[in-house]
Amino acid sequence: MNDLTDTEIRVLHEALDDEYHAWAIYDQVVADFGEVRPFINIRQAEARHIEALLGLFARYGLAVPANPWPGKVERYASLQAACEAGVIAEIANGTMYERLLAQTKRTDILTVLRHLQEASQQRHLAAFQRCAQRGAGGEGGRGGRGVGNREGV
Secondary structure, eight states, rough: OOOHHHHHHHHHHHHHHHHHHHHHHHHHHHHHHHHHTTHHHHHHHHHHHHHHHHHHHHHOOOOOOOOOTOOOHHHHHOOOHHHHHHHHHHHHHHHHHHHHHTTTTOHHHHHHHHHHHIIIIIHHHHHHHHHHHHHHOOOOOOTTHHHHHTSOO
């Protein structure tokens, strides 16, 4: 079996559920609005985050729950609204990881959680902030760099 505490098992489950939820939201945005940035990039990052957590599940012999979120997530009326929601979600994600990090002393778990928190706060949050700012007063990021690029050119 594993030698994790009940608290550590809950930490891993909460982190995985949060990453599953984020992936499903960003996947829904792509389904609704096309292959748009930053959602396509961050959806890929969320898949990598899920894989990192699944590595911990495997290491400790934990059963992996299925992702319950596809088809059951928020939908947005516009890319602007989705970008603004992304900002809020990534701020909340940073707070969640602070709480989860305080609940274990295991180096391997701490390393993964810190990496996920750093990606959220240093990369995802900044990308959604840029996306929200472009939508509020920019041209939508044409030319393959922003949310307005549906063709990927």
